[in-house]
Amino acid sequence: MGIQMHTFRRGATYTWRKRLPASLGGGVFQISLRTTNPLIGRRLATILCAESCAVVDAMIHDGLNKDEARKLLVAVIAREHHKIAALRLAEAENPAAGAWERAKSADWAMGKALSLLAERGASGCHLTDADRVAMQTEGRSDSDIKMLERVLDQEARNYAEDPRQGLNNRSFSMMRHILGREQFSALELIHGRQIYYRGRGAVLLSGSEQSISEQETREAAELARCDFGSDQDQPPASRQGRENPTADDGGASHSSWPAPSADPSPAAIATQAGTDPPAYDPALMALVGRLMDDKRRQKMSEPMITQMTQSFRIFAEATHVSDIRFLRQEHIARFVEVMHKMPVHHGKSPKQRDKPLSEILKNPLNQPVGLSATTINRNLGYLGQLLIKGRSEGFRNLGDLDPGSLRQRKTRRERDERPPFSAEDVQAIFRHPIWHGYRSKGKWHEPGNVVLRDGLYWLPMIAALSGARRGEIAGLKAAEILTVDDIPCMMLQINANRGLKNLTSARLVPLHPQLLEMGLVAWAQDRMLRDGPRADLFPDMRPQKLPPIEQATGDEEGGKFGDQINYRFNKLVDRQITTQRAEKTFHSFRHYVATQLGRMADVREQVRKDILGHAGGSMTEERYTETSPPDLMLAAISRLPWLPL
Structure with missing residues (x-):
């Protein structure tokens, strides 16, 4: 009983059969479809009818012989059908809206591209106006056609390579494994590649034109695993490759195609793709x-x-x-x-x-x-x-x-995403009892006689007088408060506590005169006397998950220096700034300093960038300009407004 041209049912199984022309010795080109499902049988038969014509034409012009062309075409179709079936099963689990439709559009684009290249060669990478009109008539959208052009461009580059090299090696690898030999003439390589492209393209186009039910998909996957025939239909070398996938193959290991797979995952499919394994793990x-x-x-x-x-x-x-x-x-x-x-x-x-x-x-x-x-x-x-x-x-x-x-x-300018503290904000913040004396630990908003020189005391002060980032300050080592050219500075560099945001963040920043007056240098010296040359400048800023300083290696993860003051600092700002509080954070100190320096007309832009650790604005600035000397940076920093301490 025929369900499609050249397709018959023998017993319960469908078979496709076509007579070859006399110039090829006559005989019959016959393939068992190995399915009892008429829908799958009709679909596969349509593919074989279309592609067999091109295969026969190539055979007439001294390409592969009948048996080789049949085996290669069968393997290509089985491989692609198996791949689509597995991917469709995976897409069914994708919760994204429209994932199934997008996958089918992508299959159509790839299938059409492969078919055009098989038909026209490398010249097929350019769509004609007639092509576009025909596709639009078929109901293809502009986005589908654009996707096709992108795929064509990529696949045409692959097509232009030697069939034995690069991604073209996919067809060559299948020919070696399925046909069981290593040497092919130039015409055989071209013929094999055409079969490979036509077979893949036809299956992709067939799968993209209609939905496949879950039952059909599972049957198709099983069909692909059956290889459309027994091992007796394949040469001994191919059977050996399946039994021993690590057999020597010119220095590269391949699996014969198609190989049964209990896990039709993308990784399993890629393993069966008949290509050399990638040099790097694709996970x-x-x-x-x-x-x-x-x-x-x-x-x-x-x-x-x-x-x-x-x-x-x-x-x-x-x-x-x-x-x-x-x-x-x-x-x-x-x-x-x-x-x-x-x-x-x-x-x-x-x-x-x-x-x-x-x-x-x-x-x-x-x-x-x-x-x-x-x-x-x-x-x-x-x-x-x-x-x-x-x-x-x-x-x-x-x-x-x-x-x-x-x-x-973005709905607003970058400068507005992290608003700076105004000069008035900064003055108000430092009128808080933290810097003037508070009553007790539980009543730290109330004036008193307690002054604790901890991270909450020092970090905001240094930020407001230098523009340094919170993590840069909190992770300082005591030894990084040093004197350069008779100018007290802080050295911001990668250390055992923390890295830096980027290369330009490493810098030397002179200390504002008020920081000297408040005793920062003396504090650093005291810290080194207590804990040695590796001492943290602010030990209470060390995250709890990090090891003690004597055990630190510089590779630790699990916390950020400065996180510990987040809660109290935000509460402090809430109390001190009652208008235009908005989204101001600790980082707003950096914006405040940048704004203040930017208003100093006689301070060169490069000096401001060196203080803040910003990259140069041009190749000349970044590559050929030396870092500003400490005295120039100190002259600018000293003009930052003093705090009410």
Whole structure:
């Protein structure tokens, strides 16, 4: 009983059969479809009818012989059908709206690209006006066509390479394993590549044109595992490759295709893809680990590395992607959608950072949701660095991904995102009893006789008179208060307590005269007398999770210097600033100092940048200009307003 041209049912199983022309010796080209499902049988038969014509044409012109062409076509179709089936099962678990439709559009774009290249060769990478009109008539959207053009551009570059090199090696590898030989003529290589591209393209196009039910998908996956035939239909070398996947193969190990798999995951599919194994582990978090190793060699601080790693972990959980070879642009879009649903204050403590994404999104504290445009863009920037790292290791599919296209438009200027303290704010803050004497530990807002020279006493004072960041000040060693050219300075550099934000953050900052008057140099000397040359300048700022200073190695994680004053400092600011409190934080001191220095018309911009640790604004400034001498920086710093102490 026929359900499609050249398709018949023998017993309960469907078979496709076509007679070859006399020029090829006659005979019958026959393939068992190995399915009892008429829907799957009809679909596969349609593919074989379309592609057999091209295969036969190539055979007539001294390509592969009948048996070889049949085996290769069968293997390509089985492989692609298995791959699509497994991916569709995975897509069914993707909670993102429209994921199924986007996946089908991507399959169509790849299938169309492969079919065009098989038909036209490398010249097929350019769509004609007639092509676009035909696709629009078929109901394809402009976004589908743009996606096709991107895929065509990438695949055309692959197509132009030697069939035995690069990603073109995929067809060559299948020919070696399926056909069981190593040597092929130039025409055979071209013919094999056409079969490979046509078979893949046809299956992708067939799968993208209609939905596949779960039962059909599972049957298709089983069908692919059956290889459309018994081992007797394959040459001995191919059977040996399946039984011994580590057999010698010119220095590279391959698995014969298609091989049964109990786990149709993307990683399992990639293993069966018939290509040389990648030089680097394609697991997403393995790539993250290699990037973080690079960052450590570049002396990035551990808090920054922790922040980046946390962003990548959320990306992995939001997209369900574990293998970077399966990253698509829609995964990045999904990541942005998730960030718009996350609580704004998530990740402020290590306990929060350890929570899975599903728990974070439940938002048990009913925090406002939606990360800021700055935070989203920062995380997209991290992802961009990860993609660059992956491309440098040879994962070429990452070249089409563009996190920058999803950057969020900010609703206010950057200078307004962290408002500075005004001069009046700073004067009001330092009228608090913390610096003049308070009543007791529990009544620290009330005037009294207690003055405790701890982190809350020193950190705001140094920040208001230098513009240094909180973590930079809190992690200082006592020995980093030193004299250079007879000028007392603080040396901000990577030390055992903390790293720095970037390379330009390492700097020498002269001490404001009021800090000398308040006894900062004497405090540093006393700290070294007590605890030796490795003493912390502010020991109460050491996070509890870090080891004692004598055991510190510089590689510790688990806390930030300066976090300890957050609560009390914010309460202090709430009390002292009663108007325009807004979103002012400790970091607002840095903006305050930058504003004050910027108003000094006779202070050169380079001097201001060297004080604050900012990069030069041009190649000349950054590469060819020397750091400002301490006396010039001191002249500017000394003009910062004195505090009411």
